[in-house]
Amino acid sequence: xxxxxxxxxxxVYDVAVVGGGPAGLAAAACAAEHGARVVAIDQGARPGxxxxxxxxxxxxxxLGREWIERCERSGARWLAGAAVxxxxxxxxxxxxxxxxxxxxxxxxxxxxxxxRELFLPFPGWTLPNVLGLGGAKALLDAGMTVFGRRVVVAxxxxxxxxxxxxxxxxxxxxxxxxxxxxxxxVARFAxxxxxxxxxxxxxxxxxAAFARTxxxxxxxxxxxEGNGRLERVVLTNxxxxxxxxxxxxxxxxGLVPNTDLARLLGCTVTDGVVNVDEHQRTSDPSIYCxxxxxxxxxxxxxxxxxxxxxxxxxxxxxxxxGSPLYVAxxxxxxxxxxLAAAFHPRGELLERPDASTVLCRCEDVRCGGIDPRWxxxxxxxxxxxxxxxxxxxxxxxxCQLLFGFAPGFTRPPLAAPPLAALLPDLPDWANL
Amino acid sequence: MSHRFxxxxxxxxxxxxxxxxxxxxxxxxxxxxxxxxxTGEARAPLCGMGSCFECxxxxxxxxxxxxxxxxxxxxxxxxxxx
Numbered sequence: 001x002x003x004x005x006x007x008x009x010x011x012v013y014d015v016a017v018v019g020g021g022p023a024g025l026a027a028a029a030c031a032a033e034h035g036a037r038v039v040a041i042d043q044g045a046r047p048g049x050x051x052x053x054x055x056x057x058x059x060x061x062x063l064g065r066e067w068i069e070r071c072e073r074s075g076a077r078w079l080a081g082a083a084v085x086x087x088x089x090x091x092x093x094x095x096x097x098x099x100x101x102x103x104x105x106x107x108x109x110x111x112x113x114x115x116r117e118l119f120l121p122f123p124g125w126t127l128p129n130v131l132g133l134g135g136a137k138a139l140l141d142a143g144m145t146v147f148g149r150r151v152v153v154a155x156x157x158x159x160x161x162x163x164x165x166x167x168x169x170x171x172x173x174x175x176x177x178x179x180x181x182x183x184x185x186v187a188r189f190a191x192x193x194x195x196x197x198x199x200x201x202x203x204x205x206x207x208a209a210f211a212r213t214x215x216x217x218x219x220x221x222x223x224x225e226g227n228g229r230l231e232r233v234v235l236t237n238x239x240x241x242x243x244x245x246x247x248x249x250x251x252x253x254g255l256v257p258n259t260d261l262a263r264l265l266g267c268t269v270t271d272g273v274v275n276v277d278e279h280q281r282t283s284d285p286s287i288y289c290x291x292x293x294x295x296x297x298x299x300x301x302x303x304x305x306x307x308x309x310x311x312x313x314x315x316x317x318x319x320x321x322g323s324p325l326y327v328a329x330x331x332x333x334x335x336x337x338x339l340a341a342a343f344h345p346r347g348e349l350l351e352r353p354d355a356s357t358v359l360c361r362c363e364d365v366r367c368g369g370i371d372p373r374w375x376x377x378x379x380x381x382x383x384x385x386x387x388x389x390x391x392x393x394x395x396x397x398x399c400q401l402l403f404g405f406a407p408g409f410t411r412p413p414l415a416a417p418p419l420a421a422l423l424p425d426l427p428d429w430a431n432l
Numbered sequence: 433m434s435h436r437f438x439x440x441x442x443x444x445x446x447x448x449x450x451x452x453x454x455x456x457x458x459x460x461x462x463x464x465x466x467x468x469x470x471t472g473e474a475r476a477p478l479c480g481m482g483s484c485f486e487c488x489x490x491x492x493x494x495x496x497x498x499x500x501x502x503x504x505x506x507x508x509x510x511x512x513x514x
Contacts, residue, residue, distance in 0.1 A: 043482055045453070045503045050481055055451035056434070081501070099494070116483045128464035128476035138480030138500070143452030144459050228474055229464045361478070361486060364471040389485035389496070394478070416496070 013039045015313045016093060016106035017076075018084050018261060021049020022299045023291025024112035025067045026306030027313070031110070032074035036314035039077040039104055041084055041095055047071065049114055050134055051299045053141040067303070079104075086412035088264050096417040108286050108313040111262050111274065112306060115255035115292035118397050120349050121367065123357045124224030124233075129248050133159040136250035140166055147171035152233050152244050154178040154221050155251040157343040158203070158298075163250050165209035174210050176244045178219035178235055180253070181343050186217045189342035196335065198300075220349060221251055238348065253345050256397045257293045263410040272407070278321055280309035288313050296339060301332035345401070352402050359402075360395040362388020367402075376405030389416050439508040448504035455480065455487045455499035458510075466499060467513035489513060 015031040017024050020042025028040040040047075048054055052064035060068070071078070079097060086094035092105040117132040124130070131139065133155055140146065151172045153164040156179060164177045179186060193200040207215070222234040222241060232245045262274045268283035269275065274293045276282055282289050288309035291302035304325055311319050319325070355368025365385040371378075376399060379385050386392030386399060392408060399405045438445035441458060448457040455477045458466065465474035466487045477487040480500050487499040490511040499510075 043501065045501065053481075116481070117479060119478070126469070126473060126475065128466075128474055131477065132479050135478055135480035135484075139453075139456055139459065139477060142480070142500070143449065143456035229476075361469070361475070361484065364469050364473070389488070390483060393483040 011037075011105070013037045013077075013104065013106040015039075015108045015110060015310070016041065016104050017110040017112055017310070018093070019049065019112035019114055019291070020044055020047045020078070020080075021051055021112065021114050021291065021302065022064075022067065023114070023302035023306035023309070024049065024110070025052075025071045026303045027110040027112055027288070027290055027310035028076040028078075029067065029071040029074040030307045030310035031314040032071075032076040032310075034311055034314035034316045037077075038074070038310075038314075039079065039106065040071075041079045041082045041093070041104065043081065043083050045081055047078060047080070050138060053138050055141060055143050059141070083415050083417070084261060085414050085417050086264070087261070088266075088412055094412070096415075096421045099421050101417060101421040108288065109265070110280075110306075110309045110313055111265075111267070111282070111287065111289040111293055112291050112302075112309075113258040113261050113293055114302075115257050115296055116393060117252035118254045118256050118345075119394055120253050120345060120398055120401065121353050121357050121359055121395075122221050122223055123353060124226070124230070125251075126358045126361055127224055127226050127230045128228070129226075129230040130224055131248070131250050132252040133157075133163045133250050134252065134255075136163050136248070137166060140170060145170070146248065148173065149248050150175050150246040151248045151250065152176045152178070152235075152246045153250045154180075154219075154233070154235070155253050156180045156345065157254045157339065159252070159254075161203060161206040161215075164213065164215075165206035167250070168210040168213070172248070174213045175246050176233075176235060177210060177213050177215050178221070179215070179217045180220040180346055180349060181217060182346070183217040185342045189338060192338050220346070221249070224249055253349070254339075254343050255292060255296045257296060259293050260410050260414050262287075262289060262293060264412065264414065278326060279312040279319075280305055281312065295333070295336040297332050297336040298339075301329065301335065304329045304332060350401055359398065360385040360388065360392075362386075362390050362394075365395075370399075370403060372403055374403075376403075376408060379403070379405065380408070391415075437504075437506045439504055439506075439510060441510045442512055446510075448508075450504060450506075452504050453500055454489070454491070454497075454502045454504055454508070454510065457504050458487075458489075458499060458512075463512065465512055465514060 014036035017040040032038040082097035092103040274289040290305035290309040363384040446461040491497040
């Protein structure tokens with residue numbers, strides 16, 4: 001992994017991996033170990049993605065450290081702090097790194113772009129100190145201190161447990177832990193974990209870490225309040241509503257696969273998930289996809305899929321259907337169904353929030369500004385919803401769920417690059 | 433414990449280490465207005481991983497830098513977007 005010397009734009013790699021989480025690390029390492037010339041392109045300052053984000057390598061779980069070190073030994077080239085903004089012209093991936101842009105050419109691409117959080121707007125969700133669950137985890141791993149702070153953890157899915165535990169271990173006072181899914185769904189999910197003893201054990205460890213706080217299934221955020229910053233949240237279980245003073249709220253409702261790059265490159269995406277065959281190959285035979293973009297299933301699935309994708313992209317002929325890797329992958333894939341069955345948002349969360357609640361945080365479009373009879377395209381044209389810097393990454397899924405808008409089409413650039421990266425000879429005054 | 437240094441945020445010193453992202457350093461210093469929204473609201477990090485753009489600040493004169501994606505560096509001069 002060496003990102004110091006400039007990338008030779010004339011070089012053609014065998015495999016370009018986009019994303020540096022478990023799937024990307026496994027794909028890059030395994031492709032390089034099988035003799036391919038590999039380049040990995042990752043937005044993060046350090047390899048590991050969101051799951052293995054770390055301020056210091058000693059803080060990583062053993063598995064994360066092993067894969068990062070294995071990838072370093074493999075000889076794969078690592079581009080940190082780099083984003084793919086285009087690739088639609090098919091002559092290579094347009095990469096922006098700091099204030100430079102360049103083309104990365106490769107015979108095969110592995111898309112390992114992970115997932116982002118699902119946010120559903122509620123009154124007060126734009127207040128400072130309201131974070132996503134993954135956001136809170138990422139900021140903790142990046143050095144945020146929460147010692148002595150009063151934290152409410154809410155939303156849905158395994159991250160509720162993980163973040164409550166992480167907050168308690170970091171010395172926060174965990175005031176409430178609320179899971180929107182009803183108790184019956186949570187119980188069924190927990191019973192299903194018997195098939196995954198590792199996950200079961202992990203869950204038990206998390207629960208022990210926040211043992212002093214009651215876990216409340218069937219409970220969700222009604223609103224957050226505060227003057228310029230979060231001061232309290234109002235929780236409800238449908239029958240009773242109560243206020244919990246706090247100075248940090250961590251809340252999100254599961255994960256949304258990042259399929260933008262796959263769409264941009266012309267891969268078939270169905271119901272928000274990239275279609276792949278048994279070799280992790282997309283509808284385009286030169287492009288593979290691994291991990292959450294093929295359906296949210298967690299880091300164990302991502303590692304196996306990354307390994308399959310990396311080895312297939314490196315033309316490893318020893319990998320065949322029926323190999324243990326394929327069997328493991330198919331087992332983890334079933335976890336996707338279990339997660340969706342347990343943690344899909346309850347009906348109350350899909351009702352539109354009151355008119356003054358912000359829907360699009362970039363453009364401050366409020367729920368009342370959207371006419372439910374509009375199409376998504378009309379809503380964009382009339383209100384600029386989803387047209388700010390995040391390009392609908394945050395409000396897009398909420399717009400689909402609350403207003404029934406179809407997913408927007410994808411076009412370059414995928415992230416707003418600095419103007420100087422596209423036009424290198426700008427005068428200083430144009431550095432907007 | 434890694435080396436501690438100060439960065440400058442809106443003219444004031446803020447404690448940092450090279451292991452922290454800029455977003456973490458600002459939050460640890462109690463800063464809650466990273467940017468001002470188009471209708472004048474204070475905004476601060478939401479996603480922590482580069483997708484929401486709520487944590488953008490001006491770093492060493494370059495506008496719209498996502499504080500959650502940058503590691504702190506000695507000599508960094510940061511302006512919140514107010």
